[in-house]
Amino acid sequence: MDNLTHSLVGAVLGQAGLKRRTGLAMPALIIGANLPDIDAACFFWLEGAEHLGFRRGITHGPPALVLLPLVLAGLLWGWDRWQAKRGTRPKDRLPVHFGWLYALGFLGALSHPLLDWLNVYGIRFFEPFSSAWSYGDTLFIIDVWLWALLGLTLWASLRSEKKGGKWRRPAWIGIAVGLAYIGANWAISAGIKASSHSPYGLQADLIPSPPPLEFWKRDVIYRDPETGRWMMIDYSPGSAIPDAVPVAQGQPCAIPDLSALRKEDGELDAFLFWSRAPFATRAQGGGIVLHDARFYDPRARDRFSIALPDTPCEEPAGE
Incomplete structure (x- = not known):
């Protein structure tokens, strides 16, 4: 806090x-x-x-x-x-x-x-x-x-x-x-995680993210089992659950095996150690940008993302 x-x-x-x-x-x-x-x-x-x-x-x-x-x-x-x-x-x-x-x-x-x-x-x-x-x-x-x-x-x-x-x-x-x-x-968040009657079902990586003011609502973030993309639902108790939308609207990229690069890049290693919901988008100047679905800001590269300009953007397997 x-x-x-x-x-x-x-x-x-x-x-x-x-x-x-x-x-x-x-x-x-x-x-x-x-x-x-x-x-x-x-x-x-x-x-x-x-x-x-x-x-x-x-x-x-x-x-x-x-x-x-x-x-x-x-x-x-x-x-x-x-x-x-x-x-x-x-x-x-x-x-x-x-x-x-x-x-x-x-x-x-x-x-x-x-x-x-x-x-x-x-x-x-x-x-x-x-x-x-x-x-x-x-x-x-x-x-x-x-x-x-x-x-x-x-x-x-x-x-x-x-x-x-x-x-x-x-x-x-x-x-x-x-x-x-x-x-x-x-209890609101725990109820969402425990629910088996919702469109997103039971998922280990489901994140009920509370918004700033409307504490009774949740931005429910989860990974689509078919495409692998992080999706979000604007959840409000007692209301009909709307369709899920992708967290990132831009060009999605697959996250390749970064094990070797992590040993050389301290920023990358720290980001992947911290990240709970990682995904990648195509960078404007080439390469990819890693984000976390919890703190995604499409307007700018912020302190919750990291650019990998030498990593090519490849289409995710589920797309």
Whole structure:
């Protein structure tokens, strides 16, 4: 998910009562909820599509979830001591307990991969022990309804606290409603995957992709068993299922055996490692362009595609 969602989750957890456990609890929760995304720094040293094979991996796995909150706790504890020595430590700050700082930082960090799992991009939960991708197919990567829910929850809790009311209650209600919202969306996607009465039938590679705003709908992506092309259906519960259309409207190309080229091309290797629904189209200047049906943009070469100008476009076998 996006970093605003992660931050709001950390803040709401604090308003549920955890911020009273130690001084600097809110920074521990909010920063901890964003810690795994330090892998975004890979843009400084990786080329092109190589970031696709690096993100949501090592910094989201068990070793990082244990070590990163430890570093955060040390920094926050040191900050508190430094302020105390300078005489700038806020008088109303609770005593800082290192153990609680670590525990809250760990809780915040743990929430991060769980939320990231919810979208179609996927995550590698057990990196470096396993590089297997896992996908929740439940929420769009930026869910404005979750923003609204978490934002309203945080506002109501802070407002109640300012008035001396039961400020933990709005946070707990918001958490419960948020979990129910996520559960309902998961049920929609799970129902599509389990259905055997649809035009696309049961398929292992079927992807129910949630759209940005209409959370109850799904862009159902699946591979046609006859042509091998990736198809899409605009699914809406309770409505007649429309005909499927190809994800790519351009000239399709077969994806040849790229095993040897992967060893020489780091971008290609990263792309194929990351890609869940790969397909190829003819490039304007010759060769092919590899895309992923989850993030296909026909208007331009974007960061979710890779060009192979020296690979000829051959007609797919099923065409």
